Each structure stands twice: as C-alpha cells, then as structure tokens.
Amino acid sequence: MTVPGTISRRAALGALCGAAALTLPRAARAAAPLQVVATTGMIGDVVASVGGAEVQARSLMGPGLDPHAFRPTRTDILAMARADMVAWHGLGLEAQLEPFLADLAGTKPVVALGETVPEDRLIPHDEYADAHDPHVWMDPELWALVALAARDHLAEVRPGAASAFTANAEAYGAEAARLHGYAQEVLASVPEAARVLVTAHDAFAYFGRAYGFEVLGIQGISTESEAGLNRIGELVEVLVGRRIGAVFVESSVSDRNIRALIEGAAARGHEVIVGGELFSDAMGPAGSYEGTWVGMIDHNVTTIAGALGGRVPQRGLNGRLSAGL
Numbered sequence: 001m002t003v004p005g006t007i008s009r010r011a012a013l014g015a016l017c018g019a020a021a022l023t024l025p026r027a028a029r030a031a032a033p034l035q036v037v038a039t040t041g042m043i044g045d046v047v048a049s050v051g052g053a054e055v056q057a058r059s060l061m062g063p064g065l066d067p068h069a070f071r072p073t074r075t076d077i078l079a080m081a082r083a084d085m086v087a088w089h090g091l092g093l094e095a096q097l098e099p100f101l102a103d104l105a106g107t108k109p110v111v112a113l114g115e116t117v118p119e120d121r122l123i124p125h126d127e128y129a130d131a132h133d134p135h136v137w138m139d140p141e142l143w144a145l146v147a148l149a150a151r152d153h154l155a156e157v158r159p160g161a162a163s164a165f166t167a168n169a170e171a172y173g174a175e176a177a178r179l180h181g182y183a184q185e186v187l188a189s190v191p192e193a194a195r196v197l198v199t200a201h202d203a204f205a206y207f208g209r210a211y212g213f214e215v216l217g218i219q220g221i222s223t224e225s226e227a228g229l230n231r232i233g234e235l236v237e238v239l240v241g242r243r244i245g246a247v248f249v250e251s252s253v254s255d256r257n258i259r260a261l262i263e264g265a266a267a268r269g270h271e272v273i274v275g276g277e278l279f280s281d282a283m284g285p286a287g288s289y290e291g292t293w294v295g296m297i298d299h300n301v302t303t304i305a306g307a308l309g310g311r312v313p314q315r316g317l318n319g320r321l322s323a324g325l
C-alpha cells in the first residue's frame with residue numbers, strides 16, 4: 001500500500017526540480033563544469049590541469065594519505081555517486097576501493113587513468129605474477145601519457161571542449177618534459193657510487209629506472225606488507241658495505257623502519273643520515289607548490305640529488321620549493 005502523502009510530496013519535488021531546470025538557460029547548463037572525483041592527489045592534479053575551466057576536480061586523498069590502505073568514508077562514497085565522472089589510478093593501488101568502483105562503473109564513466117600506460121612500459125610487481133608496480137607518477141614521461149588519457153576520457157564526456165583539453169594536455173606534457181630534463185641533469189651530478197635510493201617502501205622503481213638509481217625499499221610495493229627483521233638486516237649490510245650515507249623517509253609511510261636502519265648501521269660504526277622526506281604516494285599540502293605533481297617530483301628529485309652529493313639549485317626547478325620541507 002502506498003501512502004498518499006509520500007506520492008504527492010514526491011510529485012511536488014519532481015515538479016520543483018523540473019521548474020528549476022527549465023528556468024536555467026540551456027547555455028548555462030552546458031557550461032557548468034564537469035564534476036570529477038579523483039582518488040589520489042596525483043590523479044586529481046592531472047584531471048584538474050587537463051580539464052581546466054571545464055572541470056571541477058576533487059581528490060579524495062589528501063596529503064600524507066596512503067592509497068594502499070585507503071578506505072572511503074561515507075562522504076567519499078556520496079561524492080563519487082554524485083560525480084559526473086570518477087578518475088582513479090588503478091594497477092592495484094587503491095585495492096580497497098576496487099569492488100565499489102566496479103559497481104559504480106555501471107552508472108557513469110569510471111576511468112583507471114594509471115592503467116592507460118602501455119603494458120610494455122610498466123614494471124612487474126614484486127609479489128604478484130600478473131600485476132604491475134602502480135607508482136608510475138614517479139616517471140614524468142609516463143605521467144605525460146596519463147595526461148593524454150585524461151584528455152581523451154574528458155573529451156568523451158564533453159566533446160565540445162575537446163580542443164581545450166588537447167591544449168591543456170599539451171601544456172602538461174611540456175611541463176613534464178621540462179621536469180624530466182631537470183631530473184636527468186641534477187641526478188646525473190650525483191657521484192655514480194652514490195646512486196642508491198633507500199626508502200621505506202618500494203615506490204621509486206620507476207624513478208630508479210628513469211634516472212639510473214638503484215632503489216631499495218624496506219617494505220614491498222604495497223605498504224600493506226610488513227617489513228621483516230631480515231629485510232632490515234639485509235639493508236644494514238648494504239648501507240655499511242657500500243658506505244651509503246643517506247636514507248629517505250616518506251610523507252605517507254611511517255618512518256619506524258627507517259629509524260631501525262639508521263640504528264642498525266650506527267651499531268656497525270657507519271653513520272647514516274635522513275636525507276629528507278620524500279613524497280611517495282601523496283603530494284604535499286594543498287595550495288603549496290609541493291601540493292602539485294610537478295612540485296612533488298621537483299621536491300623529490302632536488303632532495304635526493306642534494307642529499308647524495310649532487311649539485312642542485314636550492315629551490316629546485318622553478319625556484320619554488322619550500323626551504324623547510
């Protein structure tokens with residue numbers, strides 16, 4: 001049995017919504033920015049940059065948030081349900097979100113932008129045979145490809161703005177190319193024997209491949225795996241044996257294991273310092289230069305090169321790095 005009051009209220013609501021839509025001029029409706037919800041800050045950065053004025057992008061994961069362990073709140077779920085499009089990274093990065101996104105894909109465009117990188121340019125996962133390392137934002141050449149994929153997906157949803165998306169994606173690609181050139185130059189100034197990057201988890205394999213650095217993570221590719229005492233012991237051997245003087249902490253991962261490494265090396269009479277904090281899986285504070293993808297990578301490149309004996313401009317590629325980070 002239906003309740004008459006409910007029906008009439010619904011009908012009234014419908015009439016109201018209809019009336020509101022009618023009073024809005026067609027042009028104004030078409031020009032309202034596309035509402036895109038992105039999962040990570042890096043995906044949000046691509047979508048906002050390529051989308052420009054046509055897109056309002058919002059990222060669910062803020063500074064310091066670990067995407068491997070991310071679980072959406074009720075507000076996040078609602079935001080995704082209401083968005084015109086959802087952009088996520090994929091490649092197993094947001095493991096907890098996958099079932100929800102698979103369901104949502106039946107109702108609206110849900111695109112895994114990280115998965116658009118050609119398979120032959122992906123690095124195999126260290127634990128799962130059929131999977132790949134998701135941390136592709138660490139290589140500017142790969143990230144520029146992700147911007148092209150964002151251009152194509154946005155143009156599918158809003159074909160009228162295709163030329164704007166193309167111009168924005170080109171600008172993003174040019175900036176990525178400039179960043180890549182800078183990284184090549186400053187990282188090549190690090191003495192060859194010192195080109196070893198020791199960090200909390202394996203987020204830097206793409207960085208290492210792009211710039212000729214050996215990368216040693218305490219944890220595996222996902223922060224969900226526990227680092228064993230054995231692994232810490234092994235890395236202490238490497239630090240002592242190769243006289244590596246600096247290791248790095250990460251903004252989105254606990255530095256407990258890094259401290260254990262430093263203490264282990266000290267017990268063997270080898271001094272290791274923390275070379276700085278790197279942005280691995282999350283960008284810096286919103287509104288800051290480091291809170292953009294370019295600023296994040298500039299910070300990492302400049303911090304790594306500087307701590308390992310390379311020559312770097314104090315404030316990085318664009319003279320905009322914060323002194324205190």
Ligand SMILES: [Zn+2]
Pocket residue numbers: 068135201202203221222223280281
């Ligand atoms: Zn990671």
